[in-house]
Amino acid sequence: MGWLWAIIVGFVLGLIARAILPGKQHQPLWLTTVFGIIGAIVGNAVASWIGVHDTRGIDWIRHLLQLAGAVAVVGLGDMVYGMVRGNKRQMT
Structure with missing residues (x-):
């Protein structure tokens, strides 16, 4: 069941990230989901490195780090x- 939550969270985070980023993103939706999953993993790793542990309530810091990732x-x-x-676009 953990893989299903990873896909759902990756999908949601990927969509939110696309909405936050300026301009139009050109990757397909499945790749956005994969990038969202990777970003969530990066955010969890950063949260562990800085000492953010599970809390009894909603873990806002971990979620914000996942979104940033x-x-x-x-x-x-x-x-x-x-x-x-x-698509030869400038990296700015």
Whole structure:
């Protein structure tokens, strides 16, 4: 059941990250989900490194770090996807 939650959370985080990033992202929805999953993993790793542990309530810091990781991975992933697909865009 853990893999299903990973896909759902990755999908939601990927969509939120795409909404936060300026401009149009060109990667397909399935790749956005993968980038969201990777971003959530990165956010969890950063949360562990800085000492954020599970709390009794909603763990807002961990969720914000997951979202920040998803924004970073979706943004970088879109640039790489554009270069691989042949869309020569400037990296600014």
